[in-house]
Amino acid sequence: MDDLRKYAAELLEKGEVAAVIGYQQVSEKRTKPIIAKTAEDCAKLVFNEYCLNNLAVYLTKARVKELRRVNGAVLKLAITAKPCDVHGIVALIQESQLKREDVTIISFNCAGVVKDFGMDFNGETLATKCVPCDTHKPLYSDMVFGEEKETPKVSDEVLAKIESIEKMSAAERFEYFKAEFDKCIKCYACRAACPLCYCQRCITDKTIPRWVESSAHSRGNFSWNVVRAFHLSGRCIGCGECERACPMDIPLSLLNRKMVIEAKEAYSYISGRSLETPTLVGSFDVKDSDELFM
Amino acid sequence: MKIGVFICHCGENIGRTVDCPRVAKACEWLPGVEVSIDYKYMCSDPGQNMIKKEIIDKKLDAIVVGSCSPHMHEKTFRKAAVAAGINPFLVEITNLREHCSWVHDDIEAATEKAIEMVRMSVEKVKRDQPLTTIEVPVTKRTLVIGGGIAGIQAALDVANAGYEVVLVEKEPSIGGHMSQLSETFPTLDCSQCILTPRMVEVYQHPKIKLMTFSEVEKVDGFIGNFTVTIRNKARHIDEDKCTGCGLCITKCPIRKKAYNSFEENLAHRPAVYVPFPQAVPNIPVIDETVCTHYKNGKCGICVTVCGREAINFDQQDKLVTEEVGAIIMATGYKLYNIDKKPDDSIYKGYGEYGYGKYKDVVDGLQFERIASASGPTEGEFKRPSDGKEPKKIVFIQCVGSRDESKGFSYCSKICCMYTAKHAMLYKHKVHDGEAYVFYMDIRSGGKMYDEFVRRAIEEDGVKYIRGRVSKITEEDGKYIVKGEDTLAGMPITIEADMVVLATAMIAQPDASTLAQTVGIPYDKHGFFNEAHPKLRPIESTTGGVFLAGACQSPKDIPESVAMASAAAAKAMVLFGSDKLEREPVVAKVSADLCAGCFLCKKVCPYGAVEVREVKTRDGVVIKEIAYVNEGLCQGCGTCTASCPSKSVELAGFNNEEIFAQIAAL
Numbered sequence A: 001m002d003d004l005r006k007y008a009a010e011l012l013e014k015g016e017v018a019a020v021i022g023y024q025q026v027s028e029k030r031t032k033p034i035i036a037k038t039a040e041d042c043a044k045l046v047f048n049e050y051c052l053n054n055l056a057v058y059l060t061k062a063r064v065k066e067l068r069r070v071n072g073a074v075l076k077l078a079i080t081a082k083p084c085d086v087h088g089i090v091a092l093i094q095e096s097q098l099k100r101e102d103v104t105i106i107s108f109n110c111a112g113v114v115k116d117f118g119m120d121f122n123g124e125t126l127a128t129k130c131v132p133c134d135t136h137k138p139l140y141s142d143m144v145f146g147e148e149k150e151t152p153k154v155s156d157e158v159l160a161k162i163e164s165i166e167k168m169s170a171a172e173r174f175e176y177f178k179a180e181f182d183k184c185i186k187c188y189a190c191r192a193a194c195p196l197c198y199c200q201r202c203i204t205d206k207t208i209p210r211w212v213e214s215s216a217h218s219r220g221n222f223s224w225n226v227v228r229a230f231h232l233s234g235r236c237i238g239c240g241e242c243e244r245a246c247p248m249d250i251p252l253s254l255l256n257r258k259m260v261i262e263a264k265e266a267y268s269y270i271s272g273r274s275l276e277t278p279t280l281v282g283s284f285d286v287k288d289s290d291e292l293f294m
Numbered sequence B: 001m002k003i004g005v006f007i008c009h010c011g012e013n014i015g016r017t018v019d020c021p022r023v024a025k026a027c028e029w030l031p032g033v034e035v036s037i038d039y040k041y042m043c044s045d046p047g048q049n050m051i052k053k054e055i056i057d058k059k060l061d062a063i064v065v066g067s068c069s070p071h072m073h074e075k076t077f078r079k080a081a082v083a084a085g086i087n088p089f090l091v092e093i094t095n096l097r098e099h100c101s102w103v104h105d106d107i108e109a110a111t112e113k114a115i116e117m118v119r120m121s122v123e124k125v126k127r128d129q130p131l132t133t134i135e136v137p138v139t140k141r142t143l144v145i146g147g148g149i150a151g152i153q154a155a156l157d158v159a160n161a162g163y164e165v166v167l168v169e170k171e172p173s174i175g176g177h178m179s180q181l182s183e184t185f186p187t188l189d190c191s192q193c194i195l196t197p198r199m200v201e202v203y204q205h206p207k208i209k210l211m212t213f214s215e216v217e218k219v220d221g222f223i224g225n226f227t228v229t230i231r232n233k234a235r236h237i238d239e240d241k242c243t244g245c246g247l248c249i250t251k252c253p254i255r256k257k258a259y260n261s262f263e264e265n266l267a268h269r270p271a272v273y274v275p276f277p278q279a280v281p282n283i284p285v286i287d288e289t290v291c292t293h294y295k296n297g298k299c300g301i302c303v304t305v306c307g308r309e310a311i312n313f314d315q316q317d318k319l320v321t322e323e324v325g326a327i328i329m330a331t332g333y334k335l336y337n338i339d340k341k342p343d344d345s346i347y348k349g350y351g352e353y354g355y356g357k358y359k360d361v362v363d364g365l366q367f368e369r370i371a372s373a374s375g376p377t378e379g380e381f382k383r384p385s386d387g388k389e390p391k392k393i394v395f396i397q398c399v400g401s402r403d404e405s406k407g408f409s410y411c412s413k414i415c416c417m418y419t420a421k422h423a424m425l426y427k428h429k430v431h432d433g434e435a436y437v438f439y440m441d442i443r444s445g446g447k448m449y450d451e452f453v454r455r456a457i458e459e460d461g462v463k464y465i466r467g468r469v470s471k472i473t474e475e476d477g478k479y480i481v482k483g484e485d486t487l488a489g490m491p492i493t494i495e496a497d498m499v500v501l502a503t504a505m506i507a508q509p510d511a512s513t514l515a516q517t518v519g520i521p522y523d524k525h526g527f528f529n530e531a532h533p534k535l536r537p538i539e540s541t542t543g544g545v546f547l548a549g550a551c552q553s554p555k556d557i558p559e560s561v562a563m564a565s566a567a568a569a570k571a572m573v574l575f576g577s578d579k580l581e582r583e584p585v586v587a588k589v590s591a592d593l594c595a596g597c598f599l600c601k602k603v604c605p606y607g608a609v610e611v612r613e614v615k616t617r618d619g620v621v622i623k624e625i626a627y628v629n630e631g632l633c634q635g636c637g638t639c640t641a642s643c644p645s646k647s648v649e650l651a652g653f654n655n656e657e658i659f660a661q662i663a664a665l
Helices: A002-013 A055-059 A062-068 A083-094 A157-167 A170-181 A189-193 A218-232 A241-245 A252-267 B020-027 B045-057 B070-083 B107-127 B149-160 B176-180 B191-204 B247-251 B292-296 B301-305 B364-371 B415-429 B449-458 B511-518 B557-575 B599-603 B638-642 B655-663
Strands: A017-027 A030-036 A076-081 A103-108 A143-145 B003-008 B033-039 B062-067 B091-095 B134-137 B141-145 B164-168 B208-211 B214-222 B225-232 B318-324 B326-329 B333-335 B361-363 B392-399 B434-439 B463-466 B469-475 B478-485 B490-496 B498-503 B505-507 B545-547 B579-582 B587-589 B609-615 B621-628 B648-650
Touching (some): A002 A076, A002 A103, A002 A143, A017 A062, A017 A103, A030 A055, A055 A062, A055 A076, A055 A083, A062 A076, A076 A083, A083 A103, A157 A252, A170 A218, A218 A252, A241 A252, B003 B107, B020 B107, B033 B045, B062 B107, B091 B107, B141 B149, B141 B318, B149 B164, B149 B176, B149 B326, B164 B214, B176 B364, B191 B208, B214 B511, B225 B326, B247 B301, B326 B511, B364 B415, B364 B498, B392 B415, B392 B490, B415 B498, B463 B478, B478 B498, B587 B621, B587 B638, B599 B609
Parallel strands (some): A017 A076, A076 A103, A103 A143, B003 B033, B003 B062, B141 B164, B141 B326, B164 B208, B326 B545, B392 B434, B392 B498, B434 B463
Antiparallel strands (some): A017 A030, B134 B579, B225 B318, B333 B505, B478 B490, B587 B648, B609 B621
């Protein structure tokens, strides 16, 4: 932990970065994001299994982009990121939202995080997104801290659920999702928490003409949730922040994970894994399968 | 807003299935519609005058015309509207013919549909914005791809009109297949004698930039403004220094390692070579694959003998960029190789004819070389296997052509004529020889063509047998040709000394790749598609790209030359004005809303989307956004569809207009 704090303070002191986006402890089993601009702020930085947030979301919000401007100069931003959060950063770079040279990635060897704040971290309480995870070391980073540890082995509940939904008839599936989506209150917390929902004006907010219905009717509920799933197809990095942010506990990762699986099976593509690979949406190869074309 | 609705009967075309007066009547009551009338031929002079009169009398702001496809008469009605003082982009065409009357037979339902369609257009036209046409400059230079007779003709015609031409040929010399031919039908004049003066003319022409041993690698831009990247492959010989003395060729010790493709593999060539003696330019090429220097760094005899120090083993490919306004495709054809095909090939091949197995079973181009005075046998008829004069030759037509089960569905068109020519040339030199031709039909349409075939049969005694050959086997140096004479209704066996197969003309194997590079459509056989089979046979559907010769479909020399001159004329039409008028149907990105994901840039097929920086007053870049270059944009709308936040709008087809149309349904 001291290494991290020292390294971050040095970056700030040398004037290399304008701020360090990281986690600070608020109670024994809870952290929250901090934007550290001074050495004192850096002394609060932590990294542990309660660092749930995907901080990559801050790299796209205009408010925080402002941070980079210090006395007329534009400096880099440093960010502490779990290996899975690095996928988000890579995806943002792939989608031209960020330049690799504009961000200093401080990453960690990660053995998984807890499902929610306040829980003890043991084999049982591993976050669902960590269950299928295969990147315990960051794929891209400027500095790596932490020792390599064994990840607890837990059965993949989300995958099991997806498989059970796939077995349903179309009508049953519709009823299942109708019930889930009917919980939606259109707070758009999922959008706010998602690092890849970086549009300046979301299509849902376009009202002349209105593309996505936003009524409290099932039509509106389906419109929003299905449009979001489609907009994330081939792009979602599976950080699970949308589901964690959802106050109504809609199982959004079912949709997103399913789309990740589809993209992987059809095009051998997973978002955010390589800076050199062109994005799935927007690139074409004659060998591509036609199956998913509508 | 006052809108006029004009419903055309198109004679019977629309009137037969759509009750036009009823449509006009129903549309009178649509909100915003000031006047709604129908007329038998809206495109006729009285029809147009009616539109003009109504616009002026009723002070209309916009009009909707329910008629044929906008491809047909949009221009007509726009002109009428402009004459009456309306912006041409406030004219909506409802396609009541192709989209309604032609595809339905129920009058009641079709009429209802027509009313709905007009209602949609009325809602759209209410939201249409007046637009002004975009003017783009024209680069008055032409790129001709392919240096065969079609490319040569097109290049000469354009250059003689005073415009610069870049002629790109992938082989080391121009001339194409015509330079390989012995004589040409129907006059039997020597092919090279009539071709080589044209080749030299190209080489010496001050307006033609000749780039041989080069291939087009990339084409950017659009009609009038193409940027072409050409790969000039390394000859390993300095073109400026070489005088074409040929000493390197005579001294090269590699004599038997490489086949001479100009001689259709009937002879060998050295590692350093020119394809044929009259090659233009007469500059050799070193074949890296066989040259000893590239194997072990030794030899170098050519370097020693070259008095001009022109040999440069380290020469690299060069990429050259050229700006042109028009492109003429003249990439020609290939002969179908009829070997036994691999199992996964969609073509079955003709293994039963023994091509590739029996040395004396040759194809049409090989026979041309055997018959040619400059060929490997110096014009004497000698068969490849033992050099003996063949006394009996069987010619088989339609090998691969008109045979959907094993070859291609189309007729290769030239084989009837060249087979008659082959048989005739043979009989002229081997007076006691016998020539048999197996044919399906004799297709000899054309000036003096049928007379030519009759001459082969009647004066030169070539024996024509109507039927197909089922199998060829070899026995003691003779080829047993088993076939059927369908007129006599009996099987026939001929013991021949040699067999000539008139194999199908097919597209160049890399034609589809080139078509994708240039951005033009092609058919399932790889031949480039014309914009309209009857009225626009020279143009491709891509503006500024024209077709000449056999790259479009099988053609003989006069047809290719005629098409080449036509393509040249099309390019010159383009160069007739200094500016091109373009429809203002282009995309525009909202700078406020664009998040800069550049998905639009990735999907734009025309490279029209650029990255533009948004800066503060003190020069700090706040964000990068997409910007559409309206000169390049073709208005296809791919960017508007791909934009996740719908921050790109297509002028004339914006979100609001389309939604209003759908909502009116």
